[in-house]
Amino acid sequence: MVVTRWGICSAGKIAHDFLVALKTLPPEDHKVVAIASRDLSRAQQYAKIHSIPKAYGSYAELAEDADVDVVHIGVVNPYHLPTSLLFIQAGKNVLCEKPLGMNTAEVKALVQAARQKNVFFMEGLWTRFFPASEKIRFLLSQGSIGDVMVLHAEFGSPQLSIPRCVEKELGGGGLLDIGCYCILFACMVFNGEKPESILASGFLHNTGVDKTVSVILNYSGNRQAVLTCTMTARMSNRASIYGTKGMIKIPSHFWCPTEFVVNGKREEYPLPPQSQKMHFQNSTGLRYEAEHVRQCLLKAFSPPFPLLLGSKESPILTHADSELVNSILEEARRQVGVFYPQDKV
Secondary structure: OOOEEEEEEOOOHHHHHHHHHHOOOOOOOEEEEEEEOOOHHHHHHHHHHHOOOEEEOOHHHHHOOOOOOEEEEOOOHHHHHHHHHHHHHOOOEEEEEOOOOOOHHHHHHHHHHHHHHOOOEEEEOHHHHOHHHHHHHHHHHOOOOOOEEEEEEEEEOOOOOOHHHHOHHHOOOHHHHHHHHHHHHHHHHOOOOOOOEEEEEEEEOOOOOEEEEEEEEEEOOOEEEEEEEEOOOOOOOOEEEEEOOEEEEEOOOOOOOOEEEEOOEEEEOOOOOOOOOOOOOOHHHHHHHHHHHHHHHHOOOOOOOOOOOOOOOOOOOOHHHHHHHHHHHHHHHHHHOOOOHHHHO
């Protein structure tokens, strides 16, 4: 089987965790061949730590590397658009970390560019690819808890001391950083349905980004998602799905789940051991996202998720899914009064 050759764009914390997660996959399937950072010494440091053959001091050099099949982009939020476009225009397949863009217009521009260049393009919303998430989708499709009526999800983490989370020029804000997982989860539970109404309320940091937001998504049939994110305190970080015949509860870290309880029965999906220290909770689970990208590139899908002939997007996290998540994010922050320079373009 052909090896998938990765290029890594960025030498930050998420890049480190992604690299460590790749090491839990078969080396004959995944190989990191190059890494790029705007700071060459940092790229060289990462290359040494992770045994990567090539290190570049510019993203353009990575884009020109003929040995790279797909690029993982982990730069800060405002640079997702220009950096992704750089690689797309170079004909590279791209996995870009969330949020795909600063607003829906940026997301649509990226999707359009990827389709024009006929390259694979996916947002790095890793939640959908955990085995626990796959099983939850299966249970919902089988009606294991009846008709889903209410979803509760919350993500709270003290992050006000982290510059990229609070500085507007770095694309900070609770919704873009952690609230997106709540919204992604709702979109999964309600099977990609567009909510009939969006109600958001919250509080802003003195930098003008949101620090606490609650969002209510009302769906057809009197169904509802109630979502809360905050950068001011640690929450239980649980999700609960309530149906007419039962419930599914994820006890903690619902965005990177390794267990859940369905109608009183616990199911566990432990992660494989990691070889190095990682920065974020359950980051080893990035391996599932990476393997999914590989399968997309190989077009190796089986039912119930057949890859359409000629398609360059994931059947599990489609371009439409990313557009829906980002459109809800945009409306929620509009209601609480968060605007970025990119919104004026």
